[in-house]
Amino acid sequence: MHKLRRVVVTGLGVVAPNGKNCADFTASVRAMRSGLRFVPRLQELGFACQVGGIPQGMKEVAEQLFSEDLRFAMNEYISYAAIAALEAFADAGLKPVPANAERAMDDTGAIIGTGIGGLDTFSDKVYPNVAAHKIKRLGSSVVEQIMASGASARVGGLLGLGGQVSSNSSACNTGTEAIVMGTRSIQWGLADRMVVGGAEGSDPHIWSGFDSMRVLNRGHNHEPEAASRPLSASAGGFIPGSGAGILVIEELETALRRGAKIYAEIIGTATNSGGMRAGGSMTAPNPYGVQTCIRKALMQAEISPDSIDYINGHLTATMADPMEVRNWSEALELGPDRFPRINSTKSMIGHALGAAGAIESVATLLQMTHGFVHGSRNCEDFHPEVEAFERCVPKQSVDMPISIAAKASFGFGDVNSCIIFKKWSQ
Secondary structure, three states: OOOOOOEEEEEEEEEEOOEOOHHHHHHHHHOOOOOEEEOHHHHHOOOOOOEEEOOOOHHHHHHHHOOHHHHHOOOHHHHHHHHHHHHHHHHOOOOOOOOOOOOOEOOEEEEEEOOOOOHHHHHHHHHHHHHOOOHHHHOOOHHHHHOOOHHHHHHHHHHOEOOOEEOOOEOEOHHHHHHHHHHHHHHOOOOOEEEEEEEEOOOHHHHHHHHHOOOEOOOOOOOHHHOOOOOEOOOOOEOEEOEEEEEEEEEHHHHHHOOOOOOEEEEEEEEEEOOOOOOOOOOOOOHHHHHHHHHHHHHHHOOOHHHOOEEEOOOOOOOHHHHHHHHHHHHHOOOOOOOOEEEOOHHHHOEOHHHHHHHHHHHHHHHHHHOEEOOOOOOOOEOHHHHHHHHHOOOOOEEOOOOEEEEEEEEOOOEEEEEEEEEOOO
């Protein structure tokens, strides 16, 4: 059997509700600074949940990075992806291929996913102009803004990538799955380097369906920073968020040859589905499927479960939170006395849908790099169904070394992904 090539993380970029770059984001999560705010537009539209996570100051960042023509051709989620990708590429010590070069960067590709993508462009431009019979007013960039691969295509062009440039979409599992897919491309020798992650916008049309489903918290509009309550007995649903998380991942020898900074090695990955059986449905995970996904990632990593120091949970502040903790416990075969630290980045930024797993992977790697586990906000009234695990969930940020971390995401459609990161040591 062909031995899989080793894959490491060499660059990080992020756009989040509480940080417009990795430095800001690191400081915010360590300080447990919330990026959730009351959104007047949601109140005007009659949303029951009027709180959201929207990155701040990004218009000014885009004006510094992109020409006016380029900004006009990008909608919100594509802009977030482009900004985070440029940061990650620079962080990896790489430079975009010049626009006048004859060849692209053949050994590098991109997989950048989204859950819902350019719905804002459709609602603001496509539908009203088509309904008014004003087709010519749509403009020449509308297709690239609404196509599912809009973000990956734009990033591929900005950086000059000549490998596979594609997009994935698997609901809340998207961002983590994109990292897994890029990792496999490198492991199998299809690329030496991949730019991977997810992005999502904040348009009310993106969030409206979830409000209609009554899965958003409508009880904390007056105190937005308390609205996202993962693992809380008073959790009332998730808070919608937005942004982008991007990783540059590379084949180990390629990274070493160019003297790249290495954050961590990706030692295990898995994706699967519960098949909407045994309790799984379009909106609920099959516990067996979740546990199998985690076990497969551990098997590839060739580590014992008790070597995991930290888990960045999916933990959305819904009724699925206690089930998630139990699934981790069953999959790892570790009870409360031996269970690793686990937290929820969503307690500060909300649920960024297709970008969630990627932003949270960036958070995982930043915590690993700087040696801390951030606290989870708003779970003082810990959920009674898993109260035995309360000691494993820090309510304040704690300094601690992280050698091995796990990140998993679970999405509508009963789909799952899990990644095991190992801190790099020469």
